[in-house]
Each structure stands twice: as C-alpha cells, then as structure tokens.
Amino acid sequence: MASSIMPVILSFLFLVLCHPYAAVSSAGQAPCCYKRLFSLGDSIIDNGNLGAVNPNISALAFPYGETFFHHPTGRFCDGRVIVDFIVMATLLTSTDALRLPFLTPFLAGKTAEDFEHGANFAVAGATALSQQFFKDMGLDLAIIPPFSLDVQVEWFKRVLYMLGPTEQERKEIMSSSLFLLGEIGGNDYNHPFFQNRSFSTEIKPLVPKVIEKIENATKVLIGLGAKTIVVPGNFPVGCIPRYLTMFQSNDSSQYDAAGCIKWLNDFSEEHNHALRRMLKRVASSDPTVTIIYGDYYGAVLEITRSPQKHGFRKDVALTACCGDGGPHNSGTLFSCNATSVLCPDPSTHISWDGLHLTEATYQFVARGMLDGPYAVPSILSKCRY
Numbered sequence: 001m002a003s004s005i006m007p008v009i010l011s012f013l014f015l016v017l018c019h020p021y022a023a024v025s026s027a028g029q030a031p032c033c034y035k036r037l038f039s040l041g042d043s044i045i046d047n048g049n050l051g052a053v054n055p056n057i058s059a060l061a062f063p064y065g066e067t068f069f070h071h072p073t074g075r076f077c078d079g080r081v082i083v084d085f086i087v088m089a090t091l092l093t094s095t096d097a098l099r100l101p102f103l104t105p106f107l108a109g110k111t112a113e114d115f116e117h118g119a120n121f122a123v124a125g126a127t128a129l130s131q132q133f134f135k136d137m138g139l140d141l142a143i144i145p146p147f148s149l150d151v152q153v154e155w156f157k158r159v160l161y162m163l164g165p166t167e168q169e170r171k172e173i174m175s176s177s178l179f180l181l182g183e184i185g186g187n188d189y190n191h192p193f194f195q196n197r198s199f200s201t202e203i204k205p206l207v208p209k210v211i212e213k214i215e216n217a218t219k220v221l222i223g224l225g226a227k228t229i230v231v232p233g234n235f236p237v238g239c240i241p242r243y244l245t246m247f248q249s250n251d252s253s254q255y256d257a258a259g260c261i262k263w264l265n266d267f268s269e270e271h272n273h274a275l276r277r278m279l280k281r282v283a284s285s286d287p288t289v290t291i292i293y294g295d296y297y298g299a300v301l302e303i304t305r306s307p308q309k310h311g312f313r314k315d316v317a318l319t320a321c322c323g324d325g326g327p328h329n330s331g332t333l334f335s336c337n338a339t340s341v342l343c344p345d346p347s348t349h350i351s352w353d354g355l356h357l358t359e360a361t362y363q364f365v366a367r368g369m370l371d372g373p374y375a376v377p378s379i380l381s382k383c384r385y
C-alpha cells in the first residue's frame with residue numbers, strides 16, 4: 001500500500017516545488033521554471049538604478065515607497081513595481097518566506113554574486129532611442145538620462161560575461177533565464193510631449209524608429225541565446241492623469257465612456273500594433289524562441305473601465321493618489337513629495353503620482369502577465385513541470 005502511494009506523493013512534491021510560484025528559499029535555490037530574470041526598461045520597472053546615480057530624484061523621498069517598503073527605494077511607486085511581483089512568485093501561500101530575491105539594480109551591483117538571480121537594467125526616464133537623438137531633435141536633456149535601450153543591452157552583456165566566463169556557461173544562462181524587455185518607448189513620446197512638440201510632425205513619426213530599436217534589442221538577446229522574452233506594449237496614456245490635465249478639453253467628443261482621451265489612446269494602440277507585428281515577424285524566424293507580448297494597455301484599460309470590479313474606487317479612477325491638488329491631482333510632471341495632496345489608501349487608486357501607477361495596479365498587471373489574460377501567451381504557461 002505504502003509503496004503504491006509513494007510515487008504519487010513524490011510527484012505531488014515535484015509539482016509543488018517546481019511550480020513557478022515556488023520561487024526560492026533564502027538559501028538561494030532557483031525556481032524550476034526560470035533560474036534568473038533580467039529586465040530592461042524605464043521607470044515602470046526601475047528598482048533603484050536612477051537613484052544610484054542621482055540622489056536628488058523624487059523617488060528617493062517620502063511618500064514614495066510608503067505602502068510596502070515603508071521608505072523610499074528609488075522606485076517611482078508607493079511600493080513594488082511589476083518586475084518585483086514577477087520575481088516574488090510565492091509558494092502557493094501568502095507568505096514571502098520562499099521567493100526569488102528582488103533583483104539587484106545593475107548600477108548598485110558589483111560582483112557576480114550580486115546578480116546570481118538576475119539583474120534589473122531599467123532606468124527611470126530611459127528611452128528606446130539614444131539621448132543623442134533627442135539632443136539632435138533640440139530637446140532639453142535635463143530629464144532624459146544617457147541610459148537608452150542600447151546602453152542597457154551593453155550593460156547586460158557585461159553581466160552575462162561576469163556570470164558566465166565560458167561560452168557554454170553563457171549559453172545555459174541565456175536559455176534558462178526569463179527576459180523582460182520593457183516597457184520601453186513610452187518616454188520617447190513623453191519627453192517631446194512634455195516639451196510641447198508637435199504631435200503630428202515630431203512625435204507620431206517616432207513610432208517606427210522606436211519599434212526598430214526594440215526589434216534590434218530583441219534580436220541581440222536572441223543572438224546571445226535567449227529563449228523566453230517578454231516584450232510589453234505601452235499603457236493607455238489617454239487615461240493617465242498627467243495627460244488628462246495637459247490636454248483637458250470642454251469637447252466631450254474627445255473622451256471615451258471611461259473619461260480617457262481617445263486620440264491619445266489611439267496613439268498608444270498604434271505603437272502597440274506596430275510592436276506586435278514586429279514581434280510576430282521576429283518570432284517566426286526562430287521556432288525555438290518564445291516571445292511573449294505583455295498587454296499593459298489591456299490590463300490598465302480593464303481596471304479603468306471597471307475599477308470597482310477589481311478593488312479600485314470609481315470616483316478616483318483617473319485621479320493621482322499623490323499630487324498637487326489640481327485637475328486629476330496632477331498639475332505638474334512630478335508633483336509627488338512630502339507636501340503633496342496624498343490619498344489615504346493608494347490601493348484604491350490606479351495612478352500613484354499622475355504618471356506612474358500604484359503598487360496595486362502593478363500587481364494587477366503582473367498577475368495578468370503571469371497567468372493571463374494580459375500576456376500572449378502567459379508567462380507561466382511556458383513553464384514545464
């Protein structure tokens with residue numbers, strides 16, 4: 001009797017311990033699905049890189065970090081960001097006792113041990129196009145860091161060679177790791193928008209250039225041996241408080257039923273459609289590679305249209321939690337600081353500071369990417385037990 005039950009028990013234990021939620025123990029045991037996560041992008045997933053080179057950024061001051069860490073960490077959020085939730089995958093319980101450690105920001109790490117479980121190369125304000133491109137465009141570079149996607153890819157190569165001195169080791173690292181490439185490209189549009197550049201003649205024409213940069217980065221990772229890459233699209237910027245304030249209008253035809261600006265969301269969709277076409281083309285060239293599209297747009301649009309269904313307040317769906325008290329509580333680019341108008345419960349808000357989102361929103365997005373329906377295919381569907 002006992003001998004017949006034992007294989008069943010062992011099979012059950014294998015499924016549990018190798019389930020992607022069974023991240024790692026504090027001893028550093030890697031998950032059975034992906035051994036590491038490497039992420040590139042901007043402030044949506046930056047967990048401290050910009051803060052490592054600029055101690056004066058707003059994300060290093062209260063109330064940033066108030067919800068989870070209870071102190072500022074350099075994340076432009078009240079707590080954790082999307083990449084944090086992806087690596088945290090817990091052991092089928094609410095405890096954090098068994099989890100993959102938060103990724104080390106590249107600019108805060110020094111040794112191979114710092115990047116044992118992966119690394120985060122994302123930098124707040126980063127663009128897909130180079131800083132020089134925007135300099136040539138005549139933009140003020142004050143908030144455009146010199147850490148574009150190409151730079152981040154080069155950083156990754158440095159870490160890869162640090163972790164894998166031999167070609168075989170690097171091949172194993174690449175094939176067993178998950179890559180999160182983005183969101184990147186949003187700032188390529190944000191920066192000229194915020195400097196009052198023409199939408200039709202200067203901003204909209206950037207889309208193919210941005211997509212080309214993302215395509216190049218994707219191909220570089222594949223060339224190095226990556227087998228699973230998640231590439232998210234852009235958010236519905238017409239629902240972002242900062243943009244709602246910038247382009248507020250008395251013309252009701254400008255808005256959809258949720259109160260978002262239609263032409264801005266159309267622009268986000270244009271970027272996302274171009275991105276998906278490119279990813280489909282790249283994926284078709286190598287059947288051994290899985291490229292997962294992350295639908296940030298669909299996830300945020302869902303909670304904006306049906307906030308109460310997902311635990312958010314309908315009356316503040318388009319209002320920043322932390323801001324200056326103006327329209328949508330977001331009258332300036334970065335208005336969140338110790339003197340800001342701060343909501344009592346960030347978990348009921350979609351927007352944190354008018355441009356970035358709350359931990360609750362990022363958790364919703366991450367969950368939808370891990371399990372679906374906001375990733376095609378979902379991240380965890382690609383795991384093999």
